[in-house]
Amino acid sequence: MERRARRTFTIDPDVSEKIDILAGGHNIEINVLVNKALRRFIEWGRYVDNFKLVTSDPRLMKILWSHITIDDARRLGTETANDAVAEFILYYFHKFDLDSVLKTFQVIGAEYCNAYVYSEFGDQQNRTVILRHSVGRAASAYYGASLKALCSRLGLNLELEESDDQVICKIAGGGSLKGVIPKTFNEQMAGRPIEKSAEDKISHRVIVNEKT
Structure with missing residues (x-):
């Protein structure tokens, strides 16, 4: 059985509003949305800029x-x-x-x-x-x-x-x-930081499923 890890993080106000609108009138599990969004970023989104990955029609x-x-x-x-x-x-x-x-x-x-x-x-x-x-x-x-x-x-x-x-x-x-x-792997792959946003954020508590 999968264990759950509790994480508290902050999101932008407009994102919080859009989540509320998206969930309005529907039985949407916020944890599912967060897990899917984080997984997509971890497995795909953070590499888009570095390697110019795109989706095409x-x-x-x-x-x-x-x-x-x-x-x-x-x-x-x-x-x-x-x-x-x-x-x-x-x-x-x-x-x-x-x-x-x-x-x-x-x-x-x-x-x-x-x-x-x-x-x-x-x-x-x-x-x-x-x-x-x-x-x-x-x-x-x-x-x-x-x-x-x-x-x-x-x-x-x-x-x-x-x-x-x-x-x-x-x-x-x-x-x-x-x-x-290759022996030079660390040197080749170093220096690829992910920028963090400095915009105002609000607190939003979620529980994110993590496999352990």
Whole structure:
């Protein structure tokens, strides 16, 4: 059974008013709202500015992908994975292994960016990841090349099956894999403070669920 941790914090007056309006006439559990908002910030929001993460309309992305060749999409996917995505994984998880790579595709790519629908099955030795979308073959090439580049850094073999609306990624050899953490990690990831607001705030007591 989950334990609850009591936290007291302050929020802006206008936010408090909007909570009251939102709850007016409805049976809304404030703790649920707070938990969801905090979780979204912790898992997603605090990285938006640092890594320029955005959500995009799938209709717009379909048009953009239609103007990119398959080869260019693969090249872009490889470059992005080896640069921005690898850096993000290290910053987010403080390690670089298969679990953190796949978690990035699941949490960031699927749950928060809504770029595709993520599904996975298999075991630690052999995994199959399916990324379903509706934006064209170039997108499949991009996502597949990104995951392949990251798996290559870990010494893993990856087979790809691409189509217009999904990419199937078959990963072999994950069971004996050891994570990779560069010696310069702390130096690379240092100096990324989160700014705090100095505006007037009011007290608002809540109980936030925390898993222990």
